[in-house]
Amino acid sequence: MSLVDDKAQVSEACTLCGTCLEVCPEGALSLEEVARAVDERAAFSRGVWVFAEQRDGLLPEVVAELLGQGGRLAADLGVELSAVLLGHEVAGLAGELFALGAETVYVADDPRLQYFNDDIYAEVLARLIAEHKPEVLLAGATALGRSLIPRVATAAATGLTADCTGLAIDKQRRLLLQTRPAFGGNIMATIICPLARPQMATVQPRVMKKGQRQEGAAGRLVTVELAPDQAAATQVLEVVRAVGEQVNLSAAEVVVVGGRGLGGPEGFDLVREMAEALGGVVGATRGAVDLGWIGHAHQVGQTGRTIGPKLYIGLGVSGAVQHLVGMQSSEVIVAVNTDACAPIFQVATYGIVGDLHEVAPAMLARLKELRG
């Protein structure tokens, strides 16, 4: 809060903490008044923003999904869709962001942003938010997004909902309805952020639909400069890309997952064969990893990676709650298990009660037949 022309003004950093009430000697303030002032933060905030994460000058798929969904939300709100791009020598990506639906792209292109350091990225984003006051900010629930965005929300003194699987607009109140799984996916919760702005959400990859690509679309490009003395406290010394045991489960279109029903580490030969035949990657349940049948890098579920591929095939996977949470947003789920009561059948598009050692080879054989 600050004094402007002898009148108290509540800034966007107000958290409704009430401290100002205690220090006001005249008792001139009430929490209701302050709350109204903060409501003005909602009244003054306009626009939907997408944080366009990039690694090595590449935009992950989730950015296209966020711009698709962001465009639908912006249309409902009757506002503009913008993207924010941070990095070094990344300005060339702006065209791609326009094609994906952004009307304005804010670019901070600086050697100090070449690598992802939470503190400086958060500083730049929080400053842009304070200057331009968007009402909604979306980011991918990727490793980078889930690390950075909570810091940004705290810096901007606003609410944040993690790992959303559904987003909609309450047009009357201009509120973002943010739906996410909770309690290990046992329940879904819809969450709002009524007062503070922007309403921030990280969104699970592979859930939202991309928009129609507009090749060659143009938009407004806003260049953002860093302060001369701005520097990251942390320092990225080395970037190590996926090698050997590292598996990019989150980005795979097809994931074939093996569980304890495989019977032993050799059971994964069948899983690998299936993954190879379908151009997919190998996943595993915590049970199989804990037994040492395969490395932890393959683990899908709450203590492993969250996936949402086009096709999930579970071989000998029973479907513990922690596993289901990590895979239930898959588009098509095939489950093969001998136990008809296995919970995975409750989420499976196609369920087969049977011995995977008979079913899976039959699947592979049929695939070969069809492919000639």
Place this chain on the structure above:
Amino acid sequence: MKIIVCLKQVPDTAHVKLDPVTHTLKREGVAAIINPFDLFALEAALRLREQVGGAIHVLSMGPPQAAEAIKEAIGYGVDEGLLLSDRAFAGADTWATTAALAAGVRQMGGADLIICGKQAVDGDTAQVGPGLAMRLGLPQVAFVKGWREVAAGHLVVERQMDDGFDVVRLPLPGLITVVREVGEPRPPSLKGKMRAKKYQVPMAGAAVLGLSEAQVGLAGSFTQVVEVFAPQASGQRQMIEAPAQEAGRLVIDYLVRDQAIRVGS
């Protein structure tokens, strides 16, 4: 090195069951445990203390019974604990939670390093660690899977990313959140367990921490849960009732029909 480990007592979600009729959680009789990711944080702290010496303090926010989680941590060999407990803390979102935890860290005299588990298994938000770092003005590295160097003034850590990992130098004081790869938690020691039995867990409420009721709990939260419902069974579901080999062939045909897989070009 003084380390503060943040830990949360959570219901054992592995044993939480859904009432098939009402679609509500059946929480009766579900045990309270230390959030599994926080045990990795504790293990990381124990390993760092073995490497460079120092003290480990644990900080938690929760109802009075969460003192059990702190006593359990004492059993692992932690030096001191503090439980932030106050009716006013109830219903906190991550913003209000970090307000209380930041005050708790200050109450404990700060630390060289704060370690959090990457997320709690009940909320799954992964927001408290980075939020707390921001509140305290500390640099952070999330999803740390190990470290290469520990010195008085900095750590060199490995940060898990979606496509590999980054090696990051973190100046201290700082905050990290850790993933499972930092190390499997050891069992509590006999000596620690003996000490835990007698350990009186210090508690602090909002007033002690200098926090107003409007800053914490539900009142201090930005977000509100407006609806809770059972996950929707999306799309069609079909059990393929056929002998194993035939079912295997059929499901491939269905997947081709659904364009979930491609055959030919």
